[in-house]
Structure formats: C-alpha cells, structure tokens
Amino acid sequence: MPDKRTAFFISDRTGITVEMLGHSLLTQFDGVEFKQVTIPFVDTVEKAAEVANHINQVGLAEGSCPLVFSTLVNPEISSIIAAANALFMDFFQVFTDPLENELGVKSSHTVGRSHSFSNSYSYQSRIEAVNYALNHDDGVSTRDLNQADVILVGVSRCGKTPTCLYMALLFGIRAANYPLVLEDFSSMTLPAQLKPLRQKLYGLTINPERLQHIRNERKPGSSYATLTNCQFEIKEAEALMRQEGIHYIDTTTKSIEEIATTILHQANLERHIY
C-alpha cells in the first residue's frame, strides 16, 4: 500500500499559484498517494488559527505529518500556519530576503496584489480577448479576422476551441479558429478568408484513433466519427498545411496548457500576465 499524505495548499487570496506549484512539486514523488486540499482566502489570524487547528487534526487522524505549501504575504498569518505540526513550505518567505537584499527595497507585504483587479484597462483588454475568441470560434465570424494575434486551423474537434479560450483568458491573446473541411481538401487550397492572413495561421493535428473517440462521444455512430473519415480528414489537413507552409502541432498527448504555450512561444507572441 502506498504511503498516504495530505498536502495543503494555503493562500490569503485565490490559491491558484500555490496550488499549481505545490501540485507540480508533488508530481515528482512516485509511490506516495497525496490528498490535495486547497484552502484559499486565509486572510485573518482567526482563519489562520482555524486552519492550523485543522492541519493538526488531520495529522493526528492520519498518523503522518501533513505537507503545507503556502503563499502567505502577511508574516503574522504565516507564522500561525507555520506553527502547526506539519512540514511548512512557504514559497514567498524563502525568497523575500534574497530579493530584499538584491533590490535594496523592503517587501510591502501587501495581500492580494497577484491575480487582482489591477486596473480596468488591463481587465477590459482581457475580456475583449475572451469575447474575440468566442466571436471567432469555428469560423463563425470572419469580421475583424485580421485583428487576430493568431488563427488556429485544423479539422473539427482537434482542440482549437479550448486552446483559443485558454490563450484569451490566461494571456489576453486574440485567438481565432477556423475549421479545415472537405471543401478545402478537394480544392487543396486554404479558405479564401485565410489566404491573406497566412502568417497568423497555426495548425493543430491529432491522432485519428483519438479523434474518432472524441467525435464518437459527440455524434455516436455518425459517418463524421468513423475511423476512415478521421484518417482521411487528418491526412488531407496535414497535406494542406504542409503545402501552405503552416506550422502544426500534434495535440494527441498534450494538455491545453502545453498546446497554448507552445504556440505562443513558436509564434513569438507576448504573454500578458494577469
């Protein structure tokens, strides 16, 4: 039976950062089963005391020392959690001293600066990116297509929509997507609207078996979802993309994060940080 541990991700705000980083670290340890618990908005000494108490209870009940990852800005709150019977690892604390020394500036210890509403302009441009992605999903609208930062192309259900939404929401990128369909394959040319925008195009492709599985979940038993059709569409789409000199990436075993960041990296697009 594998060792079992509870890992707490504790934050005074959203908990998104500490959850990601703590989770990343834990994936490095094989053979241990982690129960991962995120506790956001621990922003008062009262809540901190309650959480510390809960950590102690869990440790007693499980007979093993809990792991506590945190990004707590306030030293008083942090010290309360640190006093619990757990392995305490605060991602801020450990680098605040070296940063203060190097910069010659004291940390402001202000809660809520990250993932916060910094200004309405930045917020608005992000919302506009999301609206842009929604309005330019699946070739729905070709208006303002030239305002896209990037236009994803590929066969239906290869991952275009979630990737565009992710790029818009996380990085403020205006991402459109446009399906490649039978008509394009028979003429072996790009849709007319896309031709003048070739430098913005980025392709997605996928393994035929996986595409069949995805399409079959959506339209069970349809000719659209047969393996033969999936194989045909993918072969044609890849041939068209190669012919047109469009970079493409295989999404079969990639996460949305990997697809999105690979495209931004290769297309040299600036990632806005929110």
Next chain:
Amino acid sequence: MPDKRTAFFISDRTGITVEMLGHSLLTQFDGVEFKQVTIPFVDTVEKAAEVANHINQVGLAEGSCPLVFSTLVNPEISSIIAAANALFMDFFQVFTDPLENELGVKSSHTVGRSHSFSNSYSYQSRIEAVNYALNHDDGVSTRDLNQADVILVGVSRCGKTPTCLYMALLFGIRAANYPLVLEDFSSMTLPAQLKPLRQKLYGLTINPERLQHIRNERKPGSSYATLTNCQFEIKEAEALMRQEGIHYIDTTTKSIEEIATTILHQANLERHIY
C-alpha cells in the same frame, strides 16, 4: 527614476507556474520597474547555455543583476542557469530536499509532469466542462441545466461568461450562466427553468457606472447602455437575488480569478487540478 530590473521566468515546460509565482513575488516590491521575460521549454543543456548567455548579456547591458526565477526539474539544466550572473531562485530546488527527507522518497526529477496530459479521461472531462460552459452560456440552452455544478445569474455584461469559462478551463467545473432580464424584474420571480435549481445559483453584480462603461463600449449610445438603465437593472437584480436568497458577489473591482475562486470556495465545489 525607479530602479529597472529584468526578471526571467524560466521553465523546462510551459512556464505558467513560474511566471505566476515570480510575478506574485515581484508585485510585493514597490518602486522597482520590472521587465518580465518568460522563457518556456528550456529542456536541453544547449538551450540552457543559450539562456544563461542571454541573461549575462542583459545584465551587462543594463548594468544590474537580473533576477531569475525557475522551476527546472533537471539538475544539470538547473545548474547551467544557476551559474549565470544573476540572483537565481528555483522554486523546486529549495523544497526538494525537505520533501525527500519527510517522505523518505527520492524526487524522480521527471520533466513535464505538471500541466501535462496525464490521462485522456481527465482531459476529456475538462474539455466537456468547456463545451458545457459554451453550450450553457447566456441561457442559450436549458437542456441538461440540472447537470451544472453552478449556475451564475446576473444582468447582461456583469462578468458571467468569462467566469464560467475560467471555472471550466482551470478547474473542470460545469458552469452555466443565465441572464436576469426585464421580464424577471417585472414579475420579480426567477426564470422558470432556474426555480428548481435554486441551490445551484450564484449571483454576480457590478457597479452601475462600470456596467455603463462596459455596455457603452459594446453598444455605444444605446438605451441598454444608459446609466439610468444600468442603475435600474442592477437594483432590480439585487432585489430579486436577495428575495430568493441567492448569494451574490460584486465583480466591479475583482479579477476573473478572484470571482471564480470565491464562488468555488463559497459553494464548496471541488477544484480539479490539471
């Protein structure tokens, strides 16, 4: 003139985690202007040497020591970056030893475990959450509305759509949204489809001036966008939500991350970690 520093966020994979955490730390230091550069996919010693060289060049050109945040799993790659003339802070390195000691297990130092495509089931459920959010945006479809984890209600343009998409993409939550409109205000009752699902409802509200600004960007000069109309709709929507005992949150000065995580926290919904 404020001190200027270049901060590098370096990762062997997507760079999302290190970018978030490094950015969070930097927001704590007032009076310093940071140029933030994310370099993802540093996964070979050759790339690492190139990046180290680039860091050195930047430091020389700017006459100040760059800051380097990293989440590098491979010790060889990490040591190359660490040898650059910079303040090197690796979020993994610092906690790997204490974790190895506590768990009695060696870190596998495997690149790409985080934000990776771990299994197709998990990926598929996340994509389904995104499709669900798209299909249940703005009350478009009421089919399967009872399968929602949460249903956001509020006036048009108060932030429902981006919040639902964020919850779906980042946490795999099935989030629907439904607008509250004039008809609901005149009858002072919830839309019929929502009545049996009251326990899943969560409200968003917003400051009238800000709503006016957002609506006016979208439909300039429309009666929909007048301050009087925005004030009226918000007053009525809040009255209706109070009457029906629906929790609501003011989105005016909140980021998408804050809105989404607050709702998940208060509604006690499990955040899946991808």
